[in-house]
Amino acid sequence: MFDWLTSLPRPNGIVEIACHDDFDRFTQAYLQVRQQEGRLYNDELLRQLPHPPPSHPLAPEWRARAESAHRLIQHLKQQTTATATLRVLEIGCGNGWLTHQITAALTSSAVIGLDINRPELEQAAHIFKPAPNLAFVFGEAKHLAAHAPAYFDIIILASAVQYFANLPAQVRLWQNLLRPNGQIHILDSPFYTKKTLPKAKLASRQYYQRLGVPELAQHYHAHDITSWLQFQPRLMYDPSALKNRLLRRLGLGAFSPFQWWCLHV
Numbered sequence: 001m002f003d004w005l006t007s008l009p010r011p012n013g014i015v016e017i018a019c020h021d022d023f024d025r026f027t028q029a030y031l032q033v034r035q036q037e038g039r040l041y042n043d044e045l046l047r048q049l050p051h052p053p054p055s056h057p058l059a060p061e062w063r064a065r066a067e068s069a070h071r072l073i074q075h076l077k078q079q080t081t082a083t084a085t086l087r088v089l090e091i092g093c094g095n096g097w098l099t100h101q102i103t104a105a106l107t108s109s110a111v112i113g114l115d116i117n118r119p120e121l122e123q124a125a126h127i128f129k130p131a132p133n134l135a136f137v138f139g140e141a142k143h144l145a146a147h148a149p150a151y152f153d154i155i156i157l158a159s160a161v162q163y164f165a166n167l168p169a170q171v172r173l174w175q176n177l178l179r180p181n182g183q184i185h186i187l188d189s190p191f192y193t194k195k196t197l198p199k200a201k202l203a204s205r206q207y208y209q210r211l212g213v214p215e216l217a218q219h220y221h222a223h224d225i226t227s228w229l230q231f232q233p234r235l236m237y238d239p240s241a242l243k244n245r246l247l248r249r250l251g252l253g254a255f256s257p258f259q260w261w262c263l264h265v
């Protein structure tokens with residue numbers, strides 16, 4: 001699998017489709033923030049994700065993430081057949097925990113984790129060993145387009161869509177990476193309405209300012225839901241549905257506050 005990747009350089013187990021230092025400024029600011037948020041994990045903890053110890057300060061967030069990953073993986077399992085290999089691309093895979101979960105659950109599939117943040121990608125490749133059906137790739141979707149147009153069945157953005165400006169242009173680019181009947185999944189990220197958008201933008205600017213990394217605000221994009229709804233995605237999980245509100249109130253599930261969307265291409 002991934003024959004088209006074999007000719008590309010592969011330092012530290014990461015396939016390079018973009019040049020080395022294009023993304024250094026973003027990565028430096030991004031990792032500074034993640035460090036302060038306690039979201040950079042050591043190798044031992046990364047191996048346990050999405051189930052950190054219950055005493056971990058971010059355990060409640062991971063409970064929600066584990067649940068939404070489970071929902072997604074169940075859905076992907078339903079898409080696989082005994083004969084067909086599902087080609088999956090996770091854009092913005094970070095430390096690769098979800099890429100790994102998908103590869104482990106869908107053993108007959110081929111999965112690529114793509115990111116522009118080298119330290120976390122290197123950790124992903126170190127912990128979740130690349131294999132014939134698993135690759136970690138350094139670069140952006142637009143770089144992949146040159147190598148693998150109309151190649152993937154599934155594209156996933158988990159807690160990542162907010163790092164992409166101009167969502168409609170990105171969606172068109174992602175669509176071009178998909179085979180017919182492909183799907184784009186967006187999960188674990190907020191969308192805003194015209195009314196709530198200005199407040200969200202202000203809040204993120206103030207947040208990064210407070211953390212002493214104001215430049216990250218330029219890379220963090222609160223999205224207006226209408227820019228996504230124009231593609232007519234399907235809502236797969238709605239935290240505000242009555243059943244989910246009840247489950248959450250009873251502490252029984254539906255912990256994720258974020259919608260899960262699937263766009264069929």
Ligand SMILES: C[S@@+](CC[C@H](N)C(=O)[O-])C[C@H]1O[C@@H](n2cnc3c(N)ncnc32)[C@H](O)[C@@H]1O
Nearest residue numbers: 091092093094114115116117140158159160163
């Ligand atoms: C909050 S993390 C999410 C990581 C992982 N998907 C998860 O669920 O934990 C967002 C990731 O998007 C990556 N990212 C930001 N801009 C990107 C781009 N243009 N192309 C690929 N990845 C990008 C960041 O480097 C970061 O690793």
